Amino acid sequence: AQSVTQPDIHITVSEGASLELRCNYSYGATPYLFWYVQSPGQGLQLLLKYFSGDTLVQGIKGFEAEFKRSQSSFNLRKPSVHWSDAAEYFCAVLIGSQGNLIFGKGTKLSVKP
Amino acid sequence: GAGVSQTPSNKVTEKGKYVELRCDPISGHTALYWYRQSLGQGPEFLIYFQGTGAADDSGLPNDRFFAVRPEGSVSTLKIQRTERGDSAVYLCASSLSLPGAGNTIYFGEGSWLTVV
Numbered sequence: 442a443q444s445v446t447q448p449d450i451h452i453t454v455s456e457g458a459s460l461e462l463r464c465n466y467s468y469g470a471t472p473y474l475f476w477y478v479q480s481p482g483q484g485l486q487l488l489l490k491y492f493s494g495d496t497l498v499q500g501i502k503g504f505e506a507e508f509k510r511s512q513s514s515f516n517l518r519k520p521s522v523h524w525s526d527a528a529e530y531f532c533a534v535l536i537g538s539q540g541n542l543i544f545g546k547g548t549k550l551s552v553k554p
Numbered sequence: 555g556a557g558v559s560q561t562p563s564n565k566v567t568e569k570g571k572y573v574e575l576r577c578d579p580i581s582g583h584t585a586l587y588w589y590r591q592s593l594g595q596g597p598e599f600l601i602y603f604q605g606t607g608a609a610d611d612s613g614l615p616n617d618r619f620f621a622v623r624p625e626g627s628v629s630t631l632k633i634q635r636t637e638r639g640d641s642a643v644y645l646c647a648s649s650l651s652l653p654g655a656g657n658t659i660y661f662g663e664g665s666w667l668t669v670v
Contacts, residue, residue, distance in 0.1 A: 445596075473654065477661075484558070484645065485597070485661040492656055531596050535653055540587040541610060542659065544596030 443468045445532050447545035454522050455553045462517040462548050464532030473535035474515040475542065476506055480528045488530075491515065502526070527552045556580070558662035560646050566668045567636055575631040575665045579648030586629050587659065588621055589645040597645055603629060604652075636669045643667070 446465045454460055466472055473492050477485040489500025496508040506517045515532060529549045533542040559578040567573050579586050585604055589597035599613040603623045611621070618636075623629040633640055643664040649657040 475659075482663070484663040485647075487658055487660070490658070533596075537654065540585055540602035540647075540649070540653055540659065541599045541613070542589075542597070542653075544598070546594070546596050 443534065443536055443543050445534055445543050445545035447530075447532055447548050449548045450546070451549045451551065453551040453553060456524050457521050460517075460519045460522045460526070460550070462530050462532075462550070464515045464517065464545060465513050466515065466532070466534045466543075467513065468534050468536070468543075472508075472515075474506075474508060475533040475535070476500065476504070476515070476517050477531045477533065477544075478528045479531065479547075485531065488517070522550075522552055524552045524554065526550060558646055558648050558660055560644075560662040560665050562665055563663065564666045564668075566670060569636060569638060569669055571636050571669075573633045573636055573667060575633075575644050575646075575667070577629045577631070577646030577648075577662060579627065579629070579646070580660055583648035583650055583660075584626070585649045585651060585653070585657070585659075586623060587647040587649075588629070588631050589647065589661075591643045591645055591664070593642075600631070600644075633667075636667075638669045641667055641669045 444467045475490045476488040491508045529547045533544045588600040591597040602610040606626045618634045620632045645664045647661040649659045
């Protein structure tokens with residue numbers, strides 16, 4: 442069955458430190474992968490997406506993610522975290538070509554001053 | 555507005571009552587989706603419309619849930635005989651066309667439903 446696993450429920454990093462959020466997926470075909478961010482009381486905002494081509498994808502707000510087919514992973518990274526990055530982050534895989542996104546349970550990011 | 559608009563933002567209803575949640579997608583977007591997000595979970599797919607028709611309703615949990623999009627724009631999610639387990643945030647999203655063609659799915663801020 443298709444699934445997305447985000448192993449870390451909650452991560453705390455210091456402002457200015459680097460960040461990596463883990464995501465593993467299970468899907469038989471070529472995956473379309475996404476990272477969304479959700480701030481309290483806000484909707485989901487797309488950070489970046491991978492469809493094909495270069496496996497290192499650049500997104501908004503200085504985020505990037507790398508698709509590794511051999512590891513079934515799509516980890517999100519940022520070299521220097523800002524306090525405004527505190528939010529919940531969701532990894533998702535698109536099932537088929539329509540609108541069925543399978544989301545992970547999310548990783549909550551806290552940023553220490 | 556520029557984004558996906560959902561009303562109401564919050565709804566408290568009594569168990570057994572009927573509820574309607576409305577979604578106004580981004581203008582020109584033919585694809586519309588409904589997701590449900592329970593506390594501490596990621597969003598779960600409910601239904602997808604392409605134009606006026608429901609192209610995939612495999613995520614609707616049971617026949618108490620129904621959604622329509624009669625003119626291919628605004629959509630309404632309808633929940634009959636609400637149960638406490640229906641309490642969640644209901645997210646609407648839209649995209650220009652099929653997301654598999656590279657189109658981004660844009661989400662609204664959600665309708666928080668509480669069944670007491």
